[in-house]
Amino acid sequence: MEKYHTVKDVAKLAGVAPSTVSLVMNRSNKVSAKTREKVRKAVEELNYVPNNFAVSLRQTPCESVAVLAPDIQNPYYMDIIQGIKHKCEKTGVRIQIVETRYDPKIEEAELNFLLGLRPIGYIFIGTTRDEELISTLNTEKVVFVDKIDTTGKIPYIIIDNKKSIYDATSHIINKECKGIFYITQQDGTKPMLDRLEGFKQAMEEHGLDYQNKIIESYECCLNKLEAGYNHIKSILSHTKPDAVITTSDLIALGVIRGIVDMGFRVPEDISVTGFDNIDYAKYSIPTLTTVDQPRYQMGEIAFSYVINKELKINPLNNRIVLKSDFIIRESVRV
Numbered sequence: 001m002e003k004y005h006t007v008k009d010v011a012k013l014a015g016v017a018p019s020t021v022s023l024v025m026n027r028s029n030k031v032s033a034k035t036r037e038k039v040r041k042a043v044e045e046l047n048y049v050p051n052n053f054a055v056s057l058r059q060t061p062c063e064s065v066a067v068l069a070p071d072i073q074n075p076y077y078m079d080i081i082q083g084i085k086h087k088c089e090k091t092g093v094r095i096q097i098v099e100t101r102y103d104p105k106i107e108e109a110e111l112n113f114l115l116g117l118r119p120i121g122y123i124f125i126g127t128t129r130d131e132e133l134i135s136t137l138n139t140e141k142v143v144f145v146d147k148i149d150t151t152g153k154i155p156y157i158i159i160d161n162k163k164s165i166y167d168a169t170s171h172i173i174n175k176e177c178k179g180i181f182y183i184t185q186q187d188g189t190k191p192m193l194d195r196l197e198g199f200k201q202a203m204e205e206h207g208l209d210y211q212n213k214i215i216e217s218y219e220c221c222l223n224k225l226e227a228g229y230n231h232i233k234s235i236l237s238h239t240k241p242d243a244v245i246t247t248s249d250l251i252a253l254g255v256i257r258g259i260v261d262m263g264f265r266v267p268e269d270i271s272v273t274g275f276d277n278i279d280y281a282k283y284s285i286p287t288l289t290t291v292d293q294p295r296y297q298m299g300e301i302a303f304s305y306v307i308n309k310e311l312k313i314n315p316l317n318n319r320i321v322l323k324s325d326f327i328i329r330e331s332v333r334v
Contacts, residue, residue, distance in 0.1 A: 005046040014042040029097065033109035040116050064094035065306055066119040068107065068127055070221070072099045074250065075278040076295060080125050080145055083299020091307065093120070102187065102221045104129050111137075121306030128187045143302045146293075148190040152318055155305055157298050159324040161191045164291045165198035167326050168273050169245055173206050175333050177242035177271055181213045183231050183255065184247040185220035195247050195275070213241075220251055228254025229261075236262045241270060243332070249274035249281045249290055256284065256331065271332040277325075286330030294322050 011018040016035060023031050024039040031039075042048070067084055069077040081097060088095045096114060100107040107130050114122070122137060124130070126146040134142060134154075144156035172180060182199050184192055196214070203210040215235075220227040228251035232244060236259070246252040252274030256266050266272055266286055274281055277292035301320060 005048045009046055010039065010042045010048050013046060014038040029099075033098070033106050033113060036113045037109050040113055044116075063092070064096050064117060064119045065303060066096045066098070066114045066117070066122045067125065068098050068100055068110065068122065069125040070100050070102045070127055072097065074224070075280065076248070076250075076276045076293070077125055079278065079295035080299040080302075083296040084123060084303045085299075086296075087300050087303035087307075093303075093307070100127055100130075102128055104133065108133055123302045123306060126189070126191075128189055141306070143305050145298050145302050146191055149318065150190075155318045155320070157301050157305075157320045157322065158191065159293055159322050161194040162198040162201075164275070164324045164326070165195040165245070165247075166202045167198075168275075168289075168291055169199050169202035170206075171326065171328070172243045172245060172271055172273065172332060173202065173208065175243075175271065177333070178208055179213075179239070179242045180208065180210070181215065181235055181241045181244045182210065182246075183215045183217070183220070183228060183244060183251055185224070185227075185251075186216040186218045187221055192247060199245060220248065224248050224250035225254040225257075227251060229258040231255070232258035233262060236264070240264070243271040243273070245273050247275045249276045249278045249288060252288055252290070252331070253280060253284055256286075256288070266331050267333040273332060277327055281327075282329065284331075289329045289332040290327050292325040292327050294324070297322060 007018045007021050011021045016039065020031060020035060021039055024036050065084065065088060067081055069081065071077055085095055096117060096119060098110040100110065107127065111133055121141040121143065123143050123145060124134065124147055139153045142154050144154055146158060147156060148158060149156050184196060200210060215231050217227055217231065228246060232255040235241060244255050246255060252272050255272050259266050259270050264270055274288050274290035277290045281288035281290050
């Protein structure tokens with residue numbers, strides 16, 4: 001007679017508590033990627049079948065979409081995910097959300113777990129340094145959001161990042177701001193490089209020096225509020241800029257707090273702009289001038305493309321470029 005294994009058997013083999021196995025079976029985000037992988041391997045080795053989850057793990061594709069994002073605490077990424085979730089709810093498709101924390105090792109472990117679920121598609125939102133991992137997937141099932149594919153094989157959804165920062169910088173310059181600092185995250189992605197080029201172009205066209213005024217910080221990837229706060233305090237310890245342009249609203253909010261703590265005013269002394277137009281931007285004091293990205297729409301389109309491969313997109317580089325807007329609020333002098 002075939003032996004039927006229990007949760008305790010799986011837990012013993014995986015070296016975890018039975019409650020942890022249950023969390024993994026129920027797709028809880030409370031379990032680390034490493035632990036998930038241990039449980040998945042134990043499930044497969046024991047041929048454990050507790051419910052439809054395990055059956056689908058071994059036999060049939062799960063009607064789910066896998067979404068990978070670097071930081072699910074960031075409202076920017078969560079707004080995109082909300083767009084995906086809305087489409088999932090309307091179509092009855094499940095959503096599997098994992099956080100990569102800008103760490104390729106974490107992302108690899110999460111992808112190994114997701115491969116066991118055999119989702120109908122993968123949506124990568126702003127992830128970095130993962131091209132080799134993605135190349136192992138069926139690229140017909142992959143869509144990028146705020147991430148560019150240079151091979152022409154994977155569709156991606158994005159805004160014109162270079163023009164967005166160029167327009168924002170030009171506006172700031174036209175408000176009599178000359179000494180302008182630029183704070184960005186150091187992740188090497190094409191969107192961030194394009195924004196940097198937009199800043200440089202605007203400064204050069206107006207004959208302004210940007211040497212030693214560009215701060216590229218990996219710290220911005222992990223804690224944008226703290227990074228913005230620390231960087232502006234460092235800047236103000238030796239000079240006072242006319243303006244600070246950032247590549248994230250969270251960085252900008254940290255900058256504003258640092259400016260106030262150092263005894264200056266926004267925008268009377270220093271103008272500040274963000275990027276993304278998250279909800280916090282319109283409730284900060286002062287309200288934040290920023291570049292608006294159509295985040296919810298990005299998520300909806302990404303889902304639609306995963307489900308419907310016949311969706312028409314711009315054949316140029318297999319991309320969809322959405323419109324962005326420059327939202328002028330109180331943090332920039334008039």
